[in-house]
Amino acid sequence: MISMRAWPTSNMLAAELLKVRKRWMPYALLLLMVAGAAILIWLGGYGSWVEERNDPEFGYGQESLRTFALPWSLTGLLDSGQFWGAILVGILVASAVATEHGWGTVRQALIRGRTRSQYLTAKLLGIAIAAAITLLLAFGVGVGFSVIATALADRPITLDVPGGPSVPGVALMVLRAGYGIIPYALLAFCLAVVGRSTTLGVVGILFFMFVEAIVLGILGEQSGWAADARAFLPGHNVQALLAANRIGSLGGNSLAPRDPALTDLPDPAIAALVLAAYCVGFLAIAFVIFQRRDINA
Amino acid sequence: MSNDNSDVVLRTVGLTKRYRRLLALDDLNLEVCRGQVFGFLGPNGAGKTTTIALILGLIAPTAGHVEMFGLDTRRHLSGVLRRTGAILETPSLYPHLSGRDNLRVWGALSGGVEGKRVDEALDLVGLRGRGRDKVRTYSLGMKQRLGLAAALLHDPELLVLDEPTNGLDPAGMREVREVIRGLGQIGRTVFVSSHLLSEVEQMCDHVGIVKEGRLLTQGSVATLLRQGEALEMEVTEPDRAVRVLGSLAWVNGVRRDHDRLLVEAPRERAAELSRALAEQQIYLAELRPREGSLEEFFLEVTGKEAVQ
Numbered sequence: 273m274i275s276m277r278a279w280p281t282s283n284m285l286a287a288e289l290l291k292v293r294k295r296w297m298p299y300a301l302l303l304l305m306v307a308g309a310a311i312l313i314w315l316g317g318y319g320s321w322v323e324e325r326n327d328p329e330f331g332y333g334q335e336s337l338r339t340f341a342l343p344w345s346l347t348g349l350l351d352s353g354q355f356w357g358a359i360l361v362g363i364l365v366a367s368a369v370a371t372e373h374g375w376g377t378v379r380q381a382l383i384r385g386r387t388r389s390q391y392l393t394a395k396l397l398g399i400a401i402a403a404a405i406t407l408l409l410a411f412g413v414g415v416g417f418s419v420i421a422t423a424l425a426d427r428p429i430t431l432d433v434p435g436g437p438s439v440p441g442v443a444l445m446v447l448r449a450g451y452g453i454i455p456y457a458l459l460a461f462c463l464a465v466v467g468r469s470t471t472l473g474v475v476g477i478l479f480f481m482f483v484e485a486i487v488l489g490i491l492g493e494q495s496g497w498a499a500d501a502r503a504f505l506p507g508h509n510v511q512a513l514l515a516a517n518r519i520g521s522l523g524g525n526s527l528a529p530r531d532p533a534l535t536d537l538p539d540p541a542i543a544a545l546v547l548a549a550y551c552v553g554f555l556a557i558a559f560v561i562f563q564r565r566d567i568n569a
Numbered sequence: 570m571s572n573d574n575s576d577v578v579l580r581t582v583g584l585t586k587r588y589r590r591l592l593a594l595d596d597l598n599l600e601v602c603r604g605q606v607f608g609f610l611g612p613n614g615a616g617k618t619t620t621i622a623l624i625l626g627l628i629a630p631t632a633g634h635v636e637m638f639g640l641d642t643r644r645h646l647s648g649v650l651r652r653t654g655a656i657l658e659t660p661s662l663y664p665h666l667s668g669r670d671n672l673r674v675w676g677a678l679s680g681g682v683e684g685k686r687v688d689e690a691l692d693l694v695g696l697r698g699r700g701r702d703k704v705r706t707y708s709l710g711m712k713q714r715l716g717l718a719a720a721l722l723h724d725p726e727l728l729v730l731d732e733p734t735n736g737l738d739p740a741g742m743r744e745v746r747e748v749i750r751g752l753g754q755i756g757r758t759v760f761v762s763s764h765l766l767s768e769v770e771q772m773c774d775h776v777g778i779v780k781e782g783r784l785l786t787q788g789s790v791a792t793l794l795r796q797g798e799a800l801e802m803e804v805t806e807p808d809r810a811v812r813v814l815g816s817l818a819w820v821n822g823v824r825r826d827h828d829r830l831l832v833e834a835p836r837e838r839a840a841e842l843s844r845a846l847a848e849q850q851i852y853l854a855e856l857r858p859r860e861g862s863l864e865e866f867f868l869e870v871t872g873k874e875a876v877q
Contacts, residue, residue, distance in 0.1 A: 277647070287677035294666055376661030380719070383625045384678040385651030566628035 277387045278559075280394035284386060288398025297367060301360045302406045308356055308527055309414030312348055313340045316525045318421040338524035343431045345418040346442060347517050348524045350449035353411060354514060355528030358453045359478065361403045362460035366473020368399050369464035379567055388563050396461065403457070404450070411446065435520040445517045448540070452510040455547050456481065458554040465558040481507070485529065492534070499536070506550050509543035516540040576602045578727050578758045579624065583633035586619050586782075593619045594782045596633070601760050601775070606753035608773030608790075609762040610867065616782040617762040618658055621731045624760075625655055637727065651680060654725035656733050660712035664705035668696055668715050671704055672722055679723040690718040693748070709736035717745060728752060730761040734768060746772050770863040778870055785870045794861040800832045800839055803855040810851050817845060831859070 280288075292298060317340025324333030338344035372378040372395075381391055422429050431437055437445060456477055464473035484507045491502045502508040511530055515537050526532070538546070579601040586594040594616045601607045611617050622628045624635050626646045635642045637649040662671050672690055676682035691697045694714035704712065713736050720728060733749070734742040749772050752759055763769050769776055770790065777787035786793070804810040807828055814823045814832055820842075821833035834842060836858040843853055 281680070283677040283681040287674040290670060290674060290677075291663060291666065294663075294670065375663065376657070376659060377663060379622075379627055379657050380661040380675065381678055382627060383650055383653070383655050383657075384675065385647045385649075385653075385680070386678055387647055564629075566622075568622070568628065 278389035278393050280386070280390045280397065284390060284394040285397055285401075288394045289401060292368060292398050292402040295368070297364050298402050298406050301364060301403070302410055304360060305353065305356065305407065305410030306413045308352055309349060309410060309417055312352055312525065312527055313345060313414060313417040313421050316527070317341075317345065317348075317418075318424065321425065335524060337425070337427075340418055340421040340524075341425060341427050342415075342418050342422050342429055343433060343436045343442075344519050344524050345422075346415070346437070346445060347519055348526045349411060349414040349418070350445055350517055351514050351530070352527035353407060353414075354449040354452040354510065355526075355530070357403075357407050357449075358456035359481070361399075361407070361453055361457045362477040363474050364403060365399050365457050366460040366464040366477070367470045369395060369461060370468055370470040370473060373468040374470075382567060389559060392465070392559060392562055400457075403453075407450070407453075408446075433519065437519065448513045448517055451544065451547065452513050455506045455510075455550040455554070458551050458558075462554040462558040465562050492531075503538050503542075503546065506547055509538060509546045512537035512543035513540050513547075577636070578603050578605075578638060579607075579729075579760055580636040581620070581624070581633065582636065584620070584623055584630055584635065585632040586616075586623060586628065587631040592782055594623070594630075597779070597782075597784050599777055599784065599787060601758060603758055604753065604756045605775045606749060606759045606761065606773045608769035608776040609760060609779065610766065610769050610776055610863075611762075611764065611779035612871065613764055615764075615779045617764075617779060618731055619782075620779070621655070621657070621729055621760075621762060624729060625650065625653075625657075651723075652725055653727045653729060654720035654723065655729040656713075656716045656720050656731060658731050659735070660709070660716040662704045662712055662715060662719075665703065667701050667703055668707070668711075669700040671715060672719060675719040676722050682722055686722065690722050693721065694718045695744070710738060710741045713737055714741065714745075717748065726758065728757060728759045728761075730759065732763055733761060734763070734765070742768070766864045766867055776863070778867060780871045790863065793866050794863065796861060796866065798833075798836055798861050799859045800834055800836060800842065801855075801857055801859045802830050802832065802853055803828055804830060804846060805852045805854065809849065810846060813846060813849050813851065814842070817842070 317336055321333040321336035321340065324330035324336055326332065330336075339348050372381070378391075382388060419429055431439070431442070459480060460473040460477045463476040464470060467473070484505055488502055488505060488507055491498050511534065514530075515534075537543070577600050579599070581597050581599045584594060584597040585592075597616075597620060609617055609620065619628070623630050624637070626642055638652060640649055642649055663674065666674065668691065669687060672687045676687060688697065688700075691700045694717050696711060696714055696718065699707070699711065704715065707715065713733070717733060720730070730749070734745050737745060746768065749759055749761060753774065761769075761772065773790060775787070775789050776793065778785045807825060807830060810830060811823050811825055814820050814830070817834075819834060819838060823833070824831040832842065839856060839858065843856065846853065
């Protein structure tokens with residue numbers, strides 16, 4: 273029953289994309305992410321700046337300006353996008369995987385001459401493509417909001433500021449944020465495969481993120497090995513990646529509950545490796561269990 | 570039953586499945602040959618669905634293995650499944666997709682089928698007019714028919730069907746039976762499980778009977794029915810007739826029901842039987858052959874297990 277053949281055919285991938293495209297969830301994800309971008313740029317950024325720009329108590333609204341104006345807004349958009357994207361993509365992944373068990377379609381899929389690994393890989397790739405398109409669209413809309421807000425504030429629309437990124441640099445920023453979503457999405461995937469349950473996948477990822485934030489907070493107040501232990505948790509490493517997205521020494525606002533002042537973060541390359549280890553672990557558990565288990569429903 | 574390997578499309582060898590203390594299937598040895606419509610008959614909970622899940626590689630056997638098209642499925646599962654179509658217990662479909670999109674998905678997983686083939690499959694099961702509607706709006710019977718279309722989509726050599734008429738109305742059941750019989754007539758091999766005796770009797774040329782995870786018998790329906798053949802008669806002296814008939818070597822048994830006797834003997838020997846009685850001055854008032862039925866045979870081998 274076990275086959276190592278894992279790469280899906282283009283037909284399988286097309287079928288997965290058809291299935292995910294016809295679900296309402298990717299559209300809800302897009303809507304929520306766009307709403308988040310609007311809140312960040314217009315309420316947290318431009319709206320606050322209008323009120324604070326003449327007020328020395330608020331530093332003439334410099335923080336608000338960096339929230340909505342290009343290129344600083346990219347940091348906030350990607351930081352918020354990583355946090356909320358991880359939750360929403362996790363929900364999408366858990367639902368797409370577990371509902372196949374609920375509907376019994378996983379059995380139909382597995383009796384059509386494709387290996388179990390191919391089935392899971394196709395599903396993962398299908399969701400990844402759909403999620404990537406959705407998140408990029410939402411990011412694009414967020415950047416659009418930022419361009420409009422920057423123009424309304426009569427500021428130059430440019431990347432050319434001290435510490436500003438080049439165009440390839442922006443692509444790298446997007447990749448860092450996207451990479452930060454993957455471990456959480458794969459945790460949801462793993463839980464949904466193992467538990468055959470959307471609830472387990474969704475609750476599991478939310479519980480993990482909640483507990484991880486508490487643990488990171490507690491460890492952050494310690495010193496020595498306890499503080500160093502944060503380097504083994506994905507959240508700390510994701511923050512290290514996103515810290516590399518900062519433009520200049522000052523940051524803007526974000527919708528992610530993170531401490532922007534944190535400085536003792538791992539090197540981004542090391543952080544990427546730790547996150548990769550989590551990804552491999554979650555994938556290995558999901559594939560091995562799915563490969564060996566009886567599919568009764 | 571023993572056949573040339575090339576002729577055997579599906580074979581189970583000592584197939585066993587145990588769930589902790591429950592022995593769901595015990596040393597099942599089945600053979601289904603090319604072109605047969607094989608009915609897998611048994612009461613609910615006999616192990617039919619477990620057998621089908623094992624055949625299709627959805628669950629792993631505790632012991633034994635399955636061969637399809639002469640290949641061991643432990644090594645060649647993907648290859649043999651591409652030549653197989655199947656319906657599992659309940660229709661498994663994507664409710665948020667239309668009937669047509671469901672078939673497109675299943676077609677893609679089967680290696681890709683043309684849009685024309687999707688239309689043909691919808692036509693075959695009478696769903697062309699509802700092909701663009703979401704499956705969540707379908708009745709159970711429509712879902713069952715769409716499941717059959719999905720199984721036939723890639724024109725498989727072997728069909729494995731688990732209770733394919735579940736949820737269908739009488740007209741739908743007849744349509745499905747005709748489709749299955751038609752497949753047998755064009756040389757397709759069909760393995761169909763059912764707890765409905767009449768259905769199996771009408772559709773299948775071969776049958777295997779399973780109970781409590783054990784195969785009780787298998788063979789051609791005609792042969793099995795011949796075993797149940799009897800001669801029913803009314804005679805002048807029933808008590809003496811029972812003794813006379815009981816002494817004949819080729820009579821397997823005599824049962825008495827008031828004045829009527831049921832004699833288990835080949836119908837070709839009716840004349841000899843009449844002569845034997847007449848020689849003892851016992852005369853027939855009525856003599857007629859009685860056909861064996863699958864139901865009687867089933868009840869006999871399963872020990873009067875209740876079935877429909």
